[in-house]
Amino acid sequence: MAALKPSKRVRHLFIVNPTATLQLGLWVALSMVVMTVDHRYHTLGGVHDVLSTVIYPLHYLTRLPTDARNWANENLAGRTTLLEENARLRESQVFFNAQLQKLTTLEAENRRLRSLLESAVNAPERVLIAELLAVDFDPYRHHILLNRGRQHGITVGQPVIDQHGIIGQIIRADPFTATAILITDPNHALPIQINRTGARTLARGTGNFQELELPHIPNNEDVKIGDLLVTSGLGGRFPPGYPVGTISKVEFDPGSPFARIIARPVAQLDRIREVMLLENEPIATPPAVAGTATTPPP
Template identity: 75%
Template sequence: MAALTPSKRIEYLFTVNPTAILQLGFWVTLSIVMMTVDHRYQYLNGVRDVLGTVVYPFQYLMQLPTNTKGWLEQNLAGRGTLLEENARLREKQIFLNAQLQKLTTLEAENRRLRSLLESTVNTPEKMLIAELLAVDFDPYRHHILLNRGRQHNVYVGQPVLDQQGIIGQIIHADPFSSTAILVTDANHALPIQINRTGVRTLALGTGNFQELKLLHVPNNEDVKVGDLLVTSGLGGRFPRGYPVATVTKFEPGSPFANIIAKPVAQLDRIREVMLLENAPPDEKPAPTPAPTPAPAPTAAPVPRRHS
């Protein structure tokens, strides 16, 4: 066969091939059908579990250089720095021990008062420490991958927090890893209340690590900049009283006020998180759908919210 000239090659490359178009249409249709069936009936959960198990070692290896660097920096620190840090931690320990003694006294008094009221004393929540393996860099999805999975009793809907407060919840759990959605994800809604007044509402993610939007708060409600927002406990998923955000903006609007809050946790800097074991996997609450907010321009479709 004679060699094609450059012009003939370009013409051949852009020639419409009916067979190729039919094949493309078939595979696109098949993909849509498979995604729809999987979304409704969860047929591919087993496949995802297998893939998650297979990919986990590679995710761990990708994180290994960072962990090794941190280990070397920690072990090669100078003696003077370690002694200074040790002295500072001792002072902090003494201060915390004094506070703990006071809290122990208050806890004992609280138990006594509850027993007088024939009330049940709540058992302390258990915590599971997890480390980040990866971060989803999609600007419209705030997801993180953790190195704990179903083998560590992680379950879908489990609250995730750090030392400052709530950061999100588990939305998918593989045998050895899990995925968490952050409270700032545009598809997340969290039942909260204003700690000062007890006013309850929903905090919606905006896609910005520094902002949450409060939903359906009347203009005449007592809300001030600096108010602390805590979990309300409604919905049965997040326990009551954990810090979430602080109000940074309050503007009257129509028909509801425009209220913006900043998460107390530094969501773009977290390295370690705590998984709150407030309910065992077989007793975890069913998902509670969030109400649909007023339509607003978005850069990507919003399929549903997690609350």
């Protein structure tokens, strides 16, 4: 077979052109000179800015597919992550809210116990702290059940107080529990005296947690709204000087020898949770005075 002859165009590629070689050398030399001058003297800064501005769209178009893929991955994956994180935060918020409610309850209980302990320190008598187990919901029967009984030294007639004042007295003592009658029970009467004047009378329950009735006070007696009522100590059951209530209403009736006087108990009888029982010795008083000063519990 005869050898194939290369075409003119192919042969032209392998022909050495001295002129082209010289031009290439000149351009290379010029490029080196320009790079050296720019490197040392920074004379082509403006040219760089122009070239960067012209080339920037090309760079942007080149990065566009990669940036679009990263944006899609971040947003889709980020949304899923945010939803999961929101769910976790919501669960954590519910948990911490529940814990906060418990802490709030404990804080309120600590305040009540601190007040009771401060009252116990200030009281000259020995005291025993008890908690409520049950409350009688009969509106005219104000009884409470306590978690202390005869095994703890509780006796019938023992005074019951809180951090504010008198609450009532024990009317029944079982081995491990005790029942107390509140001073607002209609069947309870407490010997008291007006702290400002010293006038003595009884504070009878009305069946209302917010009211005590003071009978047998003459119309001409010096009684004012806001006067403090304290235990008189008569009857030998309640020690003297404990707050009972404050006078909230005074009505003088010309047709009656006695005024109508209403007092408000200082203790929050409808909100108590812990009480103190006084372990004081009975006060020695004449039998006649003790018999007329108080009404025996039912």
